[in-house]
Amino acid sequence: MKRDMELIRLLLLRVEGESDTDLSKYDNATLWYHRNLLIEANYAVGAKAQASNNVIVVHELSRLTWEGHEFLDAIRDQRVWDSLKKKFDGFRTSFTFPLLKDVAVSIIRQSILG
Numbered sequence: 520m521k522r523d524m525e526l527i528r529l530l531l532l533r534v535e536g537e538s539d540t541d542l543s544k545y546d547n548a549t550l551w552y553h554r555n556l557l558i559e560a561n562y563a564v565g566a567k568a569q570a571s572n573n574v575i576v577v578h579e580l581s582r583l584t585w586e587g588h589e590f591l592d593a594i595r596d597q598r599v600w601d602s603l604k605k606k607f608d609g610f611r612t613s614f615t616f617p618l619l620k621d622v623a624v625s626i627i628r629q630s631i632l633g
Contacts, residue, residue: 533580564580
């Protein structure tokens with residue numbers, strides 16, 4: 520499964536408290552996979568349970584970590600997010616979370632400094 524940065528952003532917003540984020544277009548397997556990525560990246564704290572056949576049956580994110588807050592603060596603004604999508608060609612290419620955050624911070628810095 521490929522990483523979906525739109526979903527990553529929505530999940531971070533949801534965990535932080537944005538209850539109006541729409542996750543309805545994503546199936547459970549995709550949601551579970553991306554929640555697990557956020558835990559592995561140390562952007563969120565969560566719990567998971569697996570059935571005896573190794574299928575994840577519960578996967579909840581309880582809170583963001585410091586790094587999760589930092590990353591979300593860099594990508595929260597819709598204008599910054601839209602600029603990132605343009606720069607990364609709609610996220611069709613591979614990149615790392617730190618690179619995405621660095622570019623987002625650069626966009627924010629340019630908007631502040633002019």
